[in-house]
Amino acid sequence: MEFRHLGRSGLMVSEISYGNWITHGSQVEEDAAKQCVQAALDEGITTFDTADVYAGTKAEEVLGRALAGVRRESLEIFTKVYWPTGPGPNDRGLSRKHITESLHGSLRRLQTDYVDLYQAHRFDVETPLEETLKTFDDLVRQGKVLYVGVSEWNADQIGRALKIADEMGFDRLVSNQPQYSMLWRVIETEIVPLSEKEGVSQVVFSPIAQGVLTGKYRPGQPPPAGSRATDPAGGNFISRLLNDDVLARVQQLEPIAADLGLSMAQLAVAWVLQNPNVASAIVGASRPEQVRDNVKASGVKLDSEVLEKIDDILSPIVERDPSKTVSPERRP
Ligand SMILES: NC(=O)c1ccc[n+]([C@@H]2O[C@H](COP(=O)([O-])OP(=O)(O)OC[C@H]3O[C@@H](n4cnc5c(N)ncnc54)[C@H](OP(=O)(O)O)[C@@H]3O)[C@@H](O)[C@H]2O)c1
Secondary structure (H helix, E strand, O other): OOEEEOOOOOOEEEOEEEEOOOOEOOOEOHHHHHHHHHHHHHOOOOEEEOOOOHHHHHHHHHHHHHHOOOOHHHOEEEEEEOOOOOOOOOOOOOOHHHHHHHHHHHHHHHOOOOEEEEEEOOOOOOOOHHHHHHHHHHHHHOOOEEEEEEOOOOHHHHHHHHHHHHHHOOOOEEEEOOEOEOOEOOOOOOHHHHHHHHOOEEEEEOOOHHHHHHOOOOOOOOOOOOOHHHOOOHHHHHHHHOOHHHHHHHHOOHHHHHHHOOOHHHHHHHHHHOOOOEEEEEEOOOOHHHHHHHHHHOOOOOOHHHHHHHHHHHHHHOEOOHHHOOOOOOOO
16 A cells, blocks of 8 residues: 655655445445455555545444554544535534534544544635634544544635635644546646645545446446445435446456556556545445455556546546535535
8 A cells, every 4th residue: 555645744645545435334335345444454554534424424433443542642533524414504514513422422433532623614605714714623632633634625615715724823734535537527627726826635435436436337337236336325326327328338348457457447546546636545445355456456557548448438427517616505
């Protein structure tokens, strides 16, 4: 496993990290979740990503149990706050009250005294940015959070946060967690250039497009049994990608992966890691074999000819529009 710096900070993260959205506490039983975490540890993954909202807070509990007993200093644990974790108006968003209460819940569920990275899971239009950033800074000073980041904020929002942090002397954002894959490249024109200039990394999610880039979803055929597309919760999120044009073009990537001696999943993960602004690719898994397959993408170099061949096949279906990075217009 290779490691990269998180933004312009001293923290190193494994360039492939393990995330538990949809899976822990939901799609997969606890035994399978623990086996996936063990496979990740065995393969050298040290960085684990979760969120308060995943599986209605159960995902953090499962991850906490799966990591119990592992030397804390050998792990980087990331979690997030913003989406609702309860019925009340203060159980959501990025107010001082909700951030503080949600972090305390996350620490309890994860069985840890601190998280390495705390991320604002979207931009909250109903809380002054200064309030959110001051609260993050206070949690850093209390030692409960070591670094702060955001997820799916647009370039303007990230730029404003950095400016406020510099003016007020608050801890600066070190990372953004956007969706990024061969199919979804909306960060490339605005967010990546700003982030490179400002020392902010991307920790990217869904690098395998939720499984679509493995090629296992075939045009005109039902999804394979046990896959995310057949899961009641996961099926909603992946459905946008399950159209025959996308699936047929993805099939055309198979000879490229085969020529390189890579699985399709490895090619997808290696592709996002070619971008030097990416500190880590967060992969999900419903089975330990998937983790063992995906980690082999670490250290793989793809030359320009391969990247061009991929672009020739996928170009008509690649999403590049930066305006697709959106947070809810109101708190959910
Ligand atoms: N910040 C955000 O808003 C946000 C949003 C989404 C995700 N995330 C983070 O990113 C993480 C990863 O997201 P993701 O799960 O969508 O990522 P992904 O790695 O693109 O997709 C993972 C899924 O693809 C399938 N898969 C993975 N490797 C495979 C392999 N080698 N062969 C066959 N199938 C394979 C598995 O699903 P099946 O076996 O069920 O088909 C697996 O659960 C999440 O856990 C979370 O930590 C963050």
